[in-house]
Amino acid sequence: MLFDLDNHEGKLNTMTDIITMLGIESSCDDTAAAVVQRINGKANILSSVVVGQEILHAAYGGVVPEIAARAHAEQLDIAVETALIQSGIKLDQIDAVSVTAGPGLIGGVVSGVMCAKGIAAGINKPLIGINHLVGHALTPRMTDSIPYPYLMLLVSGGHCQFLAVFSETEFHRIGGTIDDAPGEAFDKTAKLLGLGYPGGPLVEKAGKKGDPMRFKFPRPLLDRPDCNMSFSGLKTALRRARDLLVLEKGGITEQDRNDLCASFQMAVADTLAEKTNRALDVYKKMANSKYFAIAGGVAANTLISEKLGAVSQQHNFTTFTPPLKFCTDNAAMIAWAGIEQYSAGLVDNMTLAARPRWPIDQKAEPMLGSGKKGAKA
């Protein structure tokens, strides 16, 4: 299925052996810049700077868009300058500038796009707008040089989808969440249990000391044969279990909290594992490669990545999980996606727009946050 490149202008002939790309990412709560080179087909990540904003959002238990946008505007120049210094590359050695142009929190995306336009205009080099999800989806090619095609599970705080990746512009969505992303469910669970933000690592840590069998949380949508998922009911089930404990005993003990975390985590892991099993079956009918890649912050969860790895092995697939710093939001993946699109001759111009919504597979039915403005992701 062909990705509709309606944001791209014209084609370039760029069959050079070395491409040097500056990448910029600011679609959520990380301000990031990186310099990546492709030398004879292989990635050389010269720098990858990520300025996190956790401390600014911690008190709210989630990302506050206005605070994020202001912080991006303040940090972008510094992140770019640091990435250039660390890479040893001068601006005039950069072939092009790639930037996340969506989907994401619009204030942050606008900040990044404006910054990239300024740099591209200043050095008179092409500008390339990258879909954030394409950045995640192509990461295993940057870190492990895996060939097309492959099956990808993108599982983060904002996204959860299975993608068959055929080329830098061809993605077929096999399934995804119809409501919350798993990372979001982890963050909300942490908030409900007073653990802090971001919740994933804290829930995982507490869960290690807990009993995963104590609470019987649902495994949503397993009764349906497709590869779609739902995680918002799980969070409601956890809140009910917590409230029941409070009603019965006047509060929850540390052991109760650990058991709640362990049981919640097991429910997410079981659901993702079974849906991965089905997605692999669907993928096998579409392509004959045996590569399965996982990316996104939730891939950092040991139980989840072990379960997914085991399912993939049962299908005789090789599993790739990029190093955590390239699994979570970063600009190296945006630079790499820029390299792939640049070498395919796809560049933008100064009319590049920031897009809060930008589905990676535009032919698939909208499933997440779709409304008057169309599908979010």
Ligand code: KG4
């Ligand atoms: O990919 P990412 O850095 O940002 C985007 O959402 O795009 O993912 C962040 C998400 C957060 O929701 C965080 O709670 C979750 O990944 N996360 C985890 C773990 N580490 C991070 N979830 C479960 N277990 C973890 N160890």
Ligand code: ZN
């Ligand atoms: Zn992301």
